[in-house]
Amino acid sequence: MSWWQREDLRYLGGELTLAGESLAAVAEQSGTPTFVYSAGRVLDKLAGLQAALDARALPCQVFYALKANRHPELLAALRNSGRCGIDVCSPRELLLALEAGFAEAEITYTGTAISAADWEVICRHPGSYLNCDSLSGIRQLGERSPGREIGLRINPQLTASHLEKISYAGEKASKFGIYPDRFAEALALAAHYDMPVTTLHFHSGSGYLDGELEDFGEILARLSGFIDQAGSIRHIDIGGGLGVPLREGEAPLNLERWATMLAGFLLPRGLTLQLEPGDYLVKDAGLLLLEVCAVEEKGGTEFVFVNGGFNLSNLYAYYGYPTVVAPLAEPGEEMPRRVSVAGNINEGIDLLAEDILLPPLAEGDVLAFLNVGGYSASSSSDHCMRGEYREVVIPSA
Numbered sequence: 001m002s003w004w005q006r007e008d009l010r011y012l013g014g015e016l017t018l019a020g021e022s023l024a025a026v027a028e029q030s031g032t033p034t035f036v037y038s039a040g041r042v043l044d045k046l047a048g049l050q051a052a053l054d055a056r057a058l059p060c061q062v063f064y065a066l067k068a069n070r071h072p073e074l075l076a077a078l079r080n081s082g083r084c085g086i087d088v089c090s091p092r093e094l095l096l097a098l099e100a101g102f103a104e105a106e107i108t109y110t111g112t113a114i115s116a117a118d119w120e121v122i123c124r125h126p127g128s129y130l131n132c133d134s135l136s137g138i139r140q141l142g143e144r145s146p147g148r149e150i151g152l153r154i155n156p157q158l159t160a161s162h163l164e165k166i167s168y169a170g171e172k173a174s175k176f177g178i179y180p181d182r183f184a185e186a187l188a189l190a191a192h193y194d195m196p197v198t199t200l201h202f203h204s205g206s207g208y209l210d211g212e213l214e215d216f217g218e219i220l221a222r223l224s225g226f227i228d229q230a231g232s233i234r235h236i237d238i239g240g241g242l243g244v245p246l247r248e249g250e251a252p253l254n255l256e257r258w259a260t261m262l263a264g265f266l267l268p269r270g271l272t273l274q275l276e277p278g279d280y281l282v283k284d285a286g287l288l289l290l291e292v293c294a295v296e297e298k299g300g301t302e303f304v305f306v307n308g309g310f311n312l313s314n315l316y317a318y319y320g321y322p323t324v325v326a327p328l329a330e331p332g333e334e335m336p337r338r339v340s341v342a343g344n345i346n347e348g349i350d351l352l353a354e355d356i357l358l359p360p361l362a363e364g365d366v367l368a369f370l371n372v373g374g375y376s377a378s379s380s381s382d383h384c385m386r387g388e389y390r391e392v393v394i395p396s397a
């Protein structure tokens, strides 16, 4: 059995199913490209997170990071669960969260490069949490809304991510967060505008799994100095970054270990937890159905061409993670072929996987590309005017 199969994503009677639905039937009805999401999977992941934190009596607020996937039905399912708020990073995301029925007090805003027009929208919603990511941000807000309670996003100069391109703290200077050497200045600026600093925020990278928990613990340890220096912190916002296994052999995040670390740090200090998971909730709840347009050998490589590209699924082109490709019919005894999967965009980087094993394929076959529930539809582009796709949400049972 392939490593990625699980109770709600597996071959049943020879057909690939998600949340009990035949994906061949979805492809038949909706055509391709089509993203398919399981709302049940998203809610189960949220419930699992919450249970691990509740078991340690850790007061916490979960804010789903809207940037990962903003499908209205998923937002509605999350809101109706009553278990989470929303994390946003732009004015339009803020307005979408409000439209989806989240109250200001259920929204946290952590953005970068905030323009005057952005501030105008943000300041119209003073009830939401706001984390300032820079000294200029504190000043710009202070000039417009003195007295507003704020959080400060700091840069702990260490990442728990194992992926260079989604690491936002480390040796190389990053645009994110306030560095330790300017933290005192940031506090003084906040004080100048009478803005109490009650939250300390960090998001140092994405995709951390069990193997990165030690670094995560080290980041927590680094917070102590900031907390003491500020003297007014009530909440620690650990951002998002919780990952899901994307290739064989990757050990999933051990939520028990993770929650124990957090409780050990926060409870003795009387601090509450805020977190902003995106990918962790949605990535493995979604897949993309694409059709095989051609199979052809070029320069010694067998290419499988499909009717969607890196504009829809960027995991491999951007981050070097081979997308897991699953045929809709369970592979039988046929000898698998070693192939590369290429999209329909006129760019050399338009590959979805290289050098992977797939059963022999024919034009018209449909393939499922897994783990694209996050940062795929929501960050897709219309490159080559090929940005069209459908989305199907399988409701939770």
Ligand SMILES: Cc1ncc(COP(=O)(O)O)c(C=O)c1O
Residues within 6 Å of the ligand: 065, 068, 087, 110, 203, 205, 206, 207, 239, 240, 241, 242, 276, 277, 278, 279, 280, 374
């Ligand atoms: C401030 C902040 N919070 C949360 C997230 C969500 O991260 P992830 O999807 O890795 O959980 C991001 C992602 O970039 C972020 O920048």
